[in-house]
Amino acid sequence: MSYSSATVIYAARRSAVANALHDGQDLWLLPEDLERVSGWELTPEGVCREGLCVPVPPGKESFVSRRGTETWVNLSQLARLLDQLVVASPKHGVWFFGDSPRELARPLTSLVAPDFTLPDLDGRLYTLSHFRGRKVFLLTWGSW
Amino acid sequence: MKPQGLEIITVALDSRGAEGAGEWIRAATPEHPSLIDVEHRVAALYNMVNVPTGVWIDEGGRVVRPNEVAFVDNRWIDYTKTDMTRYVAGLRDWVVNGAASAFALTEAELRRRMALPTPAQALAAANFRLGQYLHAQGHWEDAIPCFKQAQAFHPESWCYKRQAWALSDAEKYYGTSFKKEVEALGGKPYYAPLDLPSVG
Incomplete structure (x- = not known):
């Protein structure tokens, strides 16, 4: 395990963490950083977010560890328990937490066109759902 | 190609952003929103595997036809192996006839064709x-x-x-x-x- 700074991309939001511990693909954060980057909060019931609590499993599966006076939470392990994907470049201190297949599939199974907001060349933002009431032909292309 | 009552939205999937897609968009001087998707988010959201890919979306925001190759002419017929004029004709038919169009897929057919991420x-x-x-x-x-x-x-x-x-x-x-x-x-x-x- 070594200490370093880290860049965490969680739920498509990027945050910088000044003080993290990492071990291979595992990223350990202090509780205040955990909450700031992911919204998960360490409580006596476990790690909780939006009314959902994940109890801290005992033993090797555990995602909570004490080191001296500090408590560290393994966000990578938590992600695995939640069926979330984690890919990392420890060399560059980057951790990317991606959606699970179930989460990726959810908007498609609703049959409602997944919404997005993107800019044009002038930086003007457009949101697909703002075109409700009109038929839309969505066309993707690539210059490559 | 802009049949009455149809909003065309193009999305350039391009990690290089305006640097990659900009000159193409400027040359086309489009009247429709021509968006740039640096992260390929739309491809991820719709589970697209190639370009150009078209999706038809009705007035209620529901998908009518999911991902399909969507050229407007037969310039790339060696790759498409399909007469694309039929696709464009279908699009026009749907714009006029809506849910009654033979090109509007039933929910069962839509689900059958929709590829969910593994x-x-x-x-x-x-x-x-x-x-x-x-x-x-x-x-x-x-x-x-x-x-x-x-x-x-x-x-x-x-x-x-x-x-x-x-x-x-x-x-x-x-x-x-x-x-x-x-x-x-x-x-x-x-x-x-x-x-x-x-x-x-």
Whole structure:
């Protein structure tokens, strides 16, 4: 395990963490950083977010560890328990937490066109759902 | 091609953003929203594997036809193997007739055609995003293994392949090229064939 700074991309939001511990693909954060980057909060019931609590499993599966006076939470392990994907470049201190297949599939199974907001060349933002009431032909292309 | 009552929205999937797509958009002087998707988010949301891909969306925001190859003419018929004028005619028919159009798919047919992401594809998506981030940060050589992982986990995605190849020297770093890969298909279609009703 070594200490370093880290860049965490969680739920498509990027945050910088000044003080993290990492071990291979595992990223350990202090509780205040955990909450700031992911919204998960360490409580006596476990790690909780939006009314959902994940109890801290005992033993090797555990995602909570004490080191001296500090408590560290393994966000990578938590992600695995939640069926979330984690890919990392420890060399560059980057951790990317991606959606699970179930989460990726959810908007498609609703049959409602997944919404997005993107800019044009002038930086003007457009949101697909703002075109409700009109038929839309969505066309993707690539210059490559 | 803008039938009455149809909003056309184009999205350029391009990690290089305006640098890659800008000159094409400027040359086309489009009247419709021409958006730039640096992270390929739309491809991830709709589980698209190639370009151009078209999706028809009705007034209520519901998908009417999911991902299909969507050229407006037959310039690329060697790749599409389909008469694209029938696709454009179908689009016009749907604009006029809405849900009554033979081209508007039933819910059952829509679900049958809609490809949902597999665990391997979700892993591919995560690797592709990490690769894009590293590339954008200037760590382009370290992005290459991530792009290779994405390609390995989701080999059907031409987007993952062609975008990555375009960001470096494909021959040097991936030992391949678009031409070689298309030749390697050995007659298998580059685009999934269109499945259109014979009316319209």
